Amino acid sequence: MARSPYTTVPPFDGSGAEPGDAPAPWGATTIVGSRTPRVDGYDRVSGTAVYPSDVALPDMLHAAILRCPRAHARVKTIDASEAEQMPGVRAVLTGVSPEANIPWFRGREGALSTLFDAHCRFAGDEVAAVAAETIWQARDALRAIKVDYEPLPFSVTADDAMKDGAATVFDKGNQPGPPATYQRGDVTKGFAEADAVVEQAFELATEIHSPLEPHGCVARWEGRRLTIWESTQGVYAVQGDVADALKLPLASVRVIGHYMGGGFGSKLEAGKYTIIAALLARRTGRPVRLFLSREELFTCVGNRPGVRATVKIGARKNGTLTAIQFSCVGTGGAYSTNGTGLVDWQARDLYRCANVRTESTDVFTHLGPERAFRAPGHPQGSWVLEQAMDMLAARLEIDPIEFRLRNLTSVSQTHVGNPPYTSTGLKQCLVDGARQFGWEQARRAPASTGPVRRGVGVAAGLWIGGGAWPPATVVLKLFPDGSVNLNMGASDIGTGTKTVMSMVVAEELGVPLDRILVEHADTATTQFTNPSGGSKTVPTESPAVRDAAIDVKKQVVALAAGQLKVEAASLDLRGGEIVSTADGAKKLALTEVRGLAERGVVVGVGRRGPDPRVKVVNPFAAHFAEVEVDTRTGEVKVLRFLAAQDSGRVMNRLTYDNQVFGGIAMGIGLALTEDRIVDRVHEGRVLSANLHDYKLPTVMDVPADQACLPIDLNDTACNSVGAKGLGEPATIPAAAAVANAVAHALGVRVPDSPISPMRVLAALGTRQPRG
């Protein structure tokens, strides 16, 4: 089964229609679309919600992992005999433990490793693990494991790794393959037709995954069943990985992921920690808790890879783009999955352009792995393209918004046959967004002549996915008192999935929200779905939930028709009542349907996909930022932000806004503060491996004046619910909008991220973006 929503070759053409028997598109809704607080809000804020890291089982052991302290080394010998004798220690696993001889493939072709590989490829690679009565005893024991490392030369930048004679990460060399290229038309011809051309180099820092809840799990064996409580975006993905690694039937691996404190793409699969916890639990016959430390997160669980990129774009005087040429070099570290994939997507498909050429070079380095990170590649591509668009607009003396509007497209240019998008709201995002933001006035206002300059910027984006990632199966159980259990495999990764899906049930069956309980994210008791990633959850699950509700409705109506001795077609279930389709008159309350009580429950099954891949469903966004830059200190402050989003139907205005605000905050972090600093000289370790040195934006860095403007074009073609993905498009253009605003404020561009005070001052000092 596909293990990622992010597939670049052939391009993920996204979702498309539901199967032939899908329900008819929704019309107007009453509950769906409203501002509805989380159904689990009380649980979350009161602390009664049990996150995987809260799971405490009787007799539970605590585990910790010993990691290689160097970017590249070989384990010559390892001696755990002292550690094994330490107080409270119950098990030690190393590379020589027989059960740990498990192949571990999470990278590109040729990037094969083992659970505790003697060949350590980054400062953080797993070397040993301990389970003990307390976490402190486990960590003490780690320090008592004697490892003799042979230090090896290393490369922690793509440039170093590409040099002749560079130390190799895998035997095949440091490039997983030739650079990925894409071409349509003829860029040379295109640039020749251009009246103006800009070319600019950019460099983006690596952004590290830092969800609130660390990665990890609790593992328990009961006979032939292994149960894992994991902080994950996809219980079925973890189940598959674990079954694969431990050679177990899928049905024997129960993965439970109720609640989880953020994943953003870094929890789409099992980690080595998952397998290690399972092995330690099997060895000891006791449950084992293994959650990573914050420092481990900054080192091992994934990142949005930085890239060095150059873009060259040309346009006619009238603003029509004639050519886009894009190239980038980046590294996904030692065990990347996607690397620099999708960084070029904005260049390929955001604007209408006949001549496009992109080249993406991906290099193995001795660094922690890249992982999917909220719209993989897209914010980086947006940073590059959207700044260049502003530069070219300035060259052409066209307003940046006007320039973008002149180059919109309603078809996908990359997909074969240039199929149309089911809906394309980018024009409305730009126009309506500009109006609500007060773009005209703000853009024309003086940047001030004092030391603190003000500027506004815009950036647009599209997300390659967001249509759906089928399949999904959902089971809905209606009790005789009219209350409902909704049973679905999907994780709620903090985005309000449980709330939105409950609203779908409430809308379809007329059952109040407080009588709907959700069971989810449990491979033993709920049904299959792919991980919550790629902005797939609402467009994948909600049609399936609706399908299940309609199945329940049909059965209840049939029971009522039998009871009333009328044709089923003459009845409908609306607002929790059996009514006449003719005049809407009430015939029976749900609780009066005798067959319902006689059956105990009515069970409905709903499905989504697999899809015939005939449509392209992409969400769009335009972001507007206003900033202040202190030219004395180089500090940038975001004053206000507006995000106009075309993600189709708004399922819940409250969670919609919150998704978008989160996307803005993440974009501000990417633009202004987040930076993985690696020691390039000594041991190749991440130096900013804590919350002090790695600067995540706080509430002080986010403007109080932020707004979300949903654009809903009534997309009845994307699926039966009309919603497209939102999570990722909400962050794609955010950083670029900030960068464009900074450039507007300063009159000079800071092309590299983060736009730190030092870079601002350097740019002001040189008036040259790149010294």
Add this chain to the structure above:
Amino acid sequence: MARSPYTTVPPFDGSGAEPGDAPAPWGATTIVGSRTPRVDGYDRVSGTAVYPSDVALPDMLHAAILRCPRAHARVKTIDASEAEQMPGVRAVLTGVSPEANIPWFRGREGALSTLFDAHCRFAGDEVAAVAAETIWQARDALRAIKVDYEPLPFSVTADDAMKDGAATVFDKGNQPGPPATYQRGDVTKGFAEADAVVEQAFELATEIHSPLEPHGCVARWEGRRLTIWESTQGVYAVQGDVADALKLPLASVRVIGHYMGGGFGSKLEAGKYTIIAALLARRTGRPVRLFLSREELFTCVGNRPGVRATVKIGARKNGTLTAIQFSCVGTGGAYSTNGTGLVDWQARDLYRCANVRTESTDVFTHLGPERAFRAPGHPQGSWVLEQAMDMLAARLEIDPIEFRLRNLTSVSQTHVGNPPYTSTGLKQCLVDGARQFGWEQARRAPASTGPVRRGVGVAAGLWIGGGAWPPATVVLKLFPDGSVNLNMGASDIGTGTKTVMSMVVAEELGVPLDRILVEHADTATTQFTNPSGGSKTVPTESPAVRDAAIDVKKQVVALAAGQLKVEAASLDLRGGEIVSTADGAKKLALTEVRGLAERGVVVGVGRRGPDPRVKVVNPFAAHFAEVEVDTRTGEVKVLRFLAAQDSGRVMNRLTYDNQVFGGIAMGIGLALTEDRIVDRVHEGRVLSANLHDYKLPTVMDVPADQACLPIDLNDTACNSVGAKGLGEPATIPAAAAVANAVAHALGVRVPDSPISPMRVLAALGTRQPRG
């Protein structure tokens, strides 16, 4: 929804056919019927199985209940102020706590109480409850609660309670209604036609429920959801009771009942302890564990009510029965549900007889409640009828087996229209059982002239239920690797339900047992079924499981047909492979069906019932016992035992035997040792309220030489699987067979249970059964 499988008026006509779309009856099976060890055997014997009483949650409090020490009293005042201040105490509930004002109706009409009723109706009625950090602190605090009781006069025997001026249990008086009577034909005429008549009085002691795992639960609130881990036979029944008591939507009450250490009818519903635990958990905001003590079990959780009964039967010289007259008086205590119901069933329907009259009198007393107890009423009725049958056979000088064979029937005489049983294996039980037991030889052998006498006895029985207790819904989930999750609401009450249902899946899909995992007994994640009681589980669940497996099979075959581009009708799933229906040739392995991987899982839904009530499905049994009686000590030793059972198809020969051996042991306890002794004079308390004074049979009391002989008449009419209930018929005639063997050994009858040494010696001394 029906809350009990035991409904006497109108008689529970048992089950019958599945709905019109039920699958065709099974033919020969390969896995079903074999001797298959429990799928959860390792878990049970290794201690990894987590029973509800093993559940330990973080921050869990422990609760205990204060019970009235007198059979009848009124709480004048209650003062918990000192208890509330004691170390570790977190909450005290009494009858004056506002949230405890909950009506509690678990008895007959008019038998309404409240959670902590100030009017205490037996020595054990709930008066207060405490939650504390430890169970010891909770019990200490109970002792500090000051209760001022007004003692009231009481009756702890049916005779006392029926006297004029007896203290009343409920305002309406001590009889729930007029005696229940049944009549067909004319007994006076019948006795006139008889050549021989016997009349005999019997008295049976009350048998107390004493499952290995005490009654109780752990309760936890998470926001609007209440989760209860309860030792129960039916999670949906508990869910309904709790939702009802606490006014919650059904979907908000999650009841989990994985594993449970025996119920035998006493765990078919929520207890007051369930509600008390939930209230204490809500009050404290912490999980609460409340399990009863062994002493509380002997007092409060239910019993098989003793009866005083008289039977008169007559027959012609040729052995044809002409009349049966039966009457009994008994008491279900203060809060009985079924009372003396069904005690007359053997007299009504076991043998062909045109003239029958029965009368059952039920009386409220100041005693702990009667509850359903493995074939309610039936062993008592068998004790009475089957001993009288032996007496009449002796009078007619006909062999007891021959006498019974002359009076068999293949139709139900009680049900309107005298419908036939779907199968009637009693003749084979008697004939084949006698042959295997060596009845002829053993019966004729001398009883010995020494002090130790030997004898053999037989008894027959039928069980009113055992057809099914629909509805049931089952969900089956097939993973792409061919492993399966079976999801069903049914509890496995120790009888091997998980094993048998896995075998049904294995049989139907050809998936090996070790790739089938069962999720069950969880109202949130599994589907509705009635409690595991009334021997309903196999006949109710296994057709539903089979139906679900067939649903999965159909979908997989359709996917394979699409892949192979052939008609679905040309393919079948057999032995885990897609084969051609024409020649059985393999077409695809299950794992090669691409659509299976593309869907993630294939989900099948199966159902059983509600039934059209057109058939009578009853199991039958004949039991054979050989005993030794020491005429010097009065001790009875059961030497060997054979149980011939007609319960239709044998699903698993190993669990079948175990069910039967358990039934034999229980019958031996009823016959020889078990006796609830109540203080009739002082405070009306149970005196034999511990495992020392209440004599359950141990392994020393059960013969090593016991055998089970299944009779399978290939009943294709009872349901699509062909199995009838077994649990209860396995114990119905056991005690009577022992009693008849004792009478055969001694030449004198001990009509009252238990047949204790004192009663044996008394009978030998007087040569009169009742002094």
